[in-house]
Amino acid sequence: MDPARxxxxxxxxxxxGRVSAWGRSYLAGLPDRPVRTPTSPGQTLARLPAHPPEHGLGTAGWDDLIRDLGEIIEPGLVHWQHPGFFAFFSCNASAPAIAAELASATLNTNGMLWATSPSATELEMRMMDWCAELFGLPDAFRFDARLGGGGVIQATASEATLAALIAARHRAVRAGVPRDRITVYTSTQAHSSVVKAAMVAGLADDPDDGSRVRLIGTDDRLRMDPGELEDRIGQDLADGLCPALVVATLGTTSTGAMDPLADIAPVLDGCERRPWLHVDAAWAGAAFVCPEHRAVAAGLDHADSVCINPHKWLLTNFDCDLFWVRDAKALTDSMAITPAYLRDANSDAGTVVDYRDWHVPLGRRLRALKLWWVIRHYGADGLRQHIRRHIAMAERIETALRADPRLELPLPRSLALVCFRVRGDDRLTDALVARVNASGRVLITPTRVPIGADGSSAAIARVSVGTTTTDDRAVDALLSEIRTAADSVVQSSP
Incomplete structure (x- = not known):
């Protein structure tokens, strides 16, 4: 094919059109597929040529491209849009979001500066304000409040955490704090991205390096313990260290625990040099579109930054992390670099937002379009209906599992996340998860958390309701597979 065309x-x-026809067939057939097909390492590689073709297929080979997608790639995928997907936290999708991604790819614009695509920047600014309003966030995070704050779309919450850490580190260094005295705090149940961000930022040499990363213990609901946080900060200050960042989580990955922001904030406010407070609400934050689920956000008005992922639970395709900061200048000062080839009169005058200074990459695609289409298509009411429907399913699952005497729920349901285990030895829970997943009808996730009376960890199974296509039939299949697996593992136990 002629590249000029x-x-x-x-x-x-x-x-x-051919891809659309394939997509329609794929989505229609999802319920009849296994969520995950057993695949061996190297299986897909073995079906792919070792070397690139010298001559292209051209238009005559387009059917081959679609065929190979179905025959080579699909069998090696976990189908995250399957109605029986209850693992991890889901990757949401919807027709408006998918169509917007196609439109974005067609435009293929680069919004690194306001000048390189003014509409891309200003659409993103407006969507960040729309979402701040939908989630009930403090006005300080909105551009239109003109209080110095604003937001940006990142790829993932991991990038948002890294950006918050870089900003906090920069602020401390500017205040005269030596880099080797900076310390970071988060709970033992926080996402691994916090420690990874510390490694990237030069504050930890490896995941086990606790010299400047403090993992704070939790209460019986696995929420960060503010008392222990206060004690550790006090000890570090006495040792001449500088607490620069605290990462609190609303909706931890393993159990959906909600750190008590209202109790954490006063600990930080009492510091002479207040640490930056970043709130990771990547999953649970989506539920803030429903006013009845905002109580856990009490204290958010003390946060310096917060992130929420619409791609986890708000009908918006991966990737889409919303990252707000109270003081945009504190963030951009830590990221800004302006070579001659990026200079622009509006940028120099400070009259526009240049998103290149809000995160690590320079180039950036048009991510805001899918948010615009999703919100306009469903409206606030439709988004609330989506969240409430999934939470109602999780309530049904919780009730059914609690009624089974062979099972126990060691922690309360968190929104649409239910955690349970088989009574007795951990191996029973591990075996149940393996049997449930081997069915192919549904997929759940195992994890380990400290729920023992002595603080010891135990195996639990996670059921996360959040996939767009999940319905009552999928819940029926899930409960059936859990009961069948429980029959098997309990009967076979000594």
Missing amino acids: ALDPTLYADLI
Whole structure:
């Protein structure tokens, strides 16, 4: 095929039409597929040529591209849009979001500066304000409040955490704190991205390096213990260290625990040099579209930054992390670098937002379009209905599992996340998860958390309701597979 015709409108429409037909067939057949097909390492590699082709297939080979997608790639995928996907936290999707991604790819714009795509920047600014309003966030995080705050779309919450750490580190260094005296705090149940961010930022040499990363213990609901946080900060201050960042979580990965922001904030406010407070609400934050689920956000008005992922639970395709900061200048000062080839009069005058200074990458795609289409298509009411439907399913699952005498729920349900285990030895829970997942009808996730009276860890199974396509039939299948697996593992135990 002639590369000069790479964007020929007729050829574009032809290939997109074929992909659309494939997508329709794929989505229609999802309920009949296994969520995860057993695959051996190297199985997909073995079906892919070791070397690139010298001559392209051209338009005559477009059917081959679609066929190989179905025959080579699909069998080696976990189908995250399957109605029986109850593992991890889901990757949401919807027709408006998928269509917007196609439109974004077609435009293929680079919004690194306001000047390189003004509409891309200003659409993103407006969507960040829309979402701040939908979630009931403090006005300080909104551009239109003109209080110095604002937001940016990152790829993932991991990037947001890294950005918060870089900003906090920069603020401390600017205040005269030596880098080797900076310390970071989060709970033992926080996402691994906090420790990884510390490694990237030069504050930890490896995951076990606790010289400047403090993992704070939790209470019986696995929430950060503010008393222990206060004690550790006090000890570090006495040792001449500088607490620079505290990462609190609303909705931990393992159990959905909600750190008590309202009790954590006063600990930080009492410091002479107040640490930056970043709130990771990547999963649970989506539920803030429903006013009845905002109580856990009490204290958010003390946060310096917060992130929420619509791609986890708000009908928006991966990737889409919303990252707000109270003081945008504190963030951009830590990231800004302006070579001559990026200079612009509006940027120099400070009259525009240049998102290149809000995160590590320079180039950035048009991510805000899918948010715009999703919110306009469903409206606030539709988004609330989506969240409430999943929480109602989780309540049903919780009730059914609690009624089974062979099972126990060691922690309360958190929104649409239910954690349970088989009574007795950990191996029974591990075996149950393996049997449930081997069915192919549903997929759940195992984890280990400290729920023993002595603080020892125990195996639990996680059921996370959040996939767009999940319905009552999928819940029926889940409960059936759990009961069948429980029958097997309990009967076979000594």
